[in-house]
Amino acid sequence: MIDSTFGFIGFGLIGGSIAKGIKRTNPSTRIMAYMRTRAKLEQAQRDGIVDLILDGPCESLRECDIVFLCTPVEYNASYLSEIRPYLKPGAVLTDVGSTKSDIHKVVTELGMEDVFVGGHPMAGSEKTGYENATDHLLENAYYIITPTAKSRKEDVDRMVEVAKAIDSIPIVLDYQQHDRIVAAISHLPHLIASSLVNLVKDSDDPEGRMKLLAAGGFKDITRIASSSPEMWEQICMTNTGNIIDLMDDYIEALSHIRDELHQKNGTAIYDLFDSSRSYRNSFTERARGSVTPDYSFTVDIVDEPGAIATLACILSARGISMSNIGINHNREHGEGALRITFYDENSMNAAWAQLKKYNYELIKTP
Numbered sequence: 001m002i003d004s005t006f007g008f009i010g011f012g013l014i015g016g017s018i019a020k021g022i023k024r025t026n027p028s029t030r031i032m033a034y035m036r037t038r039a040k041l042e043q044a045q046r047d048g049i050v051d052l053i054l055d056g057p058c059e060s061l062r063e064c065d066i067v068f069l070c071t072p073v074e075y076n077a078s079y080l081s082e083i084r085p086y087l088k089p090g091a092v093l094t095d096v097g098s099t100k101s102d103i104h105k106v107v108t109e110l111g112m113e114d115v116f117v118g119g120h121p122m123a124g125s126e127k128t129g130y131e132n133a134t135d136h137l138l139e140n141a142y143y144i145i146t147p148t149a150k151s152r153k154e155d156v157d158r159m160v161e162v163a164k165a166i167d168s169i170p171i172v173l174d175y176q177q178h179d180r181i182v183a184a185i186s187h188l189p190h191l192i193a194s195s196l197v198n199l200v201k202d203s204d205d206p207e208g209r210m211k212l213l214a215a216g217g218f219k220d221i222t223r224i225a226s227s228s229p230e231m232w233e234q235i236c237m238t239n240t241g242n243i244i245d246l247m248d249d250y251i252e253a254l255s256h257i258r259d260e261l262h263q264k265n266g267t268a269i270y271d272l273f274d275s276s277r278s279y280r281n282s283f284t285e286r287a288r289g290s291v292t293p294d295y296s297f298t299v300d301i302v303d304e305p306g307a308i309a310t311l312a313c314i315l316s317a318r319g320i321s322m323s324n325i326g327i328n329h330n331r332e333h334g335e336g337a338l339r340i341t342f343y344d345e346n347s348m349n350a351a352w353a354q355l356k357k358y359n360y361e362l363i364k365t366p
């Protein structure tokens with residue numbers, strides 16, 4: 001990576017994770033950051049991630065090769081003109097926002113198309129804040145790069161290098177195409193998840209039994225309803241056209257399903273489940289969207305303190321590294337299911353054999 005000094009405006013989950021990822025692979029890079037909560041920046045400085053704390057857009061940004069805007073999308077756009085005076089010649093200004101048309105529009109209006117290259121890492125979580133940022137959050141995730149009409153090829157290449165430096169997978173897309181895609185796979189699903197949660201809230205009995213009994217499937221498809229309302233309001237408000245188009249189609253599909261249920265048309269409902277299952281199963285099963293094959297299996301463990309540590313010790317004693325480990329929260333009590341991912345097939349097979357020896361119950365990933 002030729003760039004060595006990076007500035008961040010906003011330093012939460014995504015800004016913090018990009019900075020940590022850069023520092024992990026390029027420890028000699030210099031990072032300066034601004035956000036409203038200074039205490040968190042001081043923590044980031046103690047962590048060795050932030051070298052210089054900024055009090056806002058200022059002269060120091062002139063040292064940066066790349067400046068990242070990592071606040072909620074509408075605020076990102078409002079920072080463009082404030083940052084412009086502090087960009088050094090040749091510096092790239094980028095963002096990580098989940099929608100792109102709005103910021104590209106402001107960039108064009110301000111005549112900043114030659115310095116701006118949009119970005120959107122396609123991973124994250126429902127959590128927010130620097131305290132949840134990790135150096136591997138964006139590993140194996142697509143990092144969408146949206147050039148302007150006047151972006152220089154070498155600037156797009158520099159963003160590709162940054163994405164690679166944090167082990168993401170760069171992909172260059174037109175910003176309008178980007179917004180239609182994410183409306184379908186991210187924004188409409190967030191609205192559906194939140195409205196479904198509210199449907200249960202409004203339909204529950206006074207004892208809250210729906211909430212009590214809500215199990216795996218419901219929790220799986222509504223996890224994202226715990227995301228930041230401030231961030232998601234801004235995302236939806238900057239992609240209304242695409243979301244409404246897809247929502248119209250979705251309402252029609254739901255209405256169709258309702259009719260089939262009314263007519264007790266089991267075949268139609270079977271076909272719905274059958275076609276969605278085939279299509280869903282054709283998605284490559286990957287952690288956070290990686291293109292690498294998935295080397296994972298699930299282990300049934302007793303839900304008690306130390307159970308995960310014991311399992312980790314058994315594997316590490318054989319020198320087997322895990323690339324990811326996560327609890328499947330489908331069950332409330334009793335045994336827990338742990339999904340473990342490995343870097344390669346050999347590690348996965350060695351782990352399988354080792355855990356079998358200890359009589360763990362193992363379930364292959366479908």
Ligand SMILES: NC(=O)C1=CN([C@@H]2O[C@H](COP(=O)(O)OP(=O)(O)OC[C@H]3O[C@@H](n4cnc5c(N)ncnc54)[C@H](O)[C@@H]3O)[C@@H](O)[C@H]2O)C=CC1
Nearest residue numbers: 010011012013014035070071072073097098124125128129
């Ligand atoms: N959360 C996610 O999973 C993903 C989020 N994004 C995008 O990343 C951006 C940031 O999101 P997160 O890091 O998740 O949010 P976050 O809430 O963790 O971090 C936002 C940061 O911006 C700061 N901030 C908020 N308003 C500000 C303002 N007016 N001036 C200066 N700083 C301000 C906050 O103090 C915080 O440091 C958003 O634009 C979002 O669309 C992109 C991919 C994934």
Ligand SMILES: O=C(O)C(=O)Cc1ccc(O)cc1
Nearest residue numbers: 098121122123124125126224
């Ligand atoms: O929590 C999740 O799974 C997400 O949906 C993460 C996410 C949030 C916003 C984005 O623009 C991209 C990814």
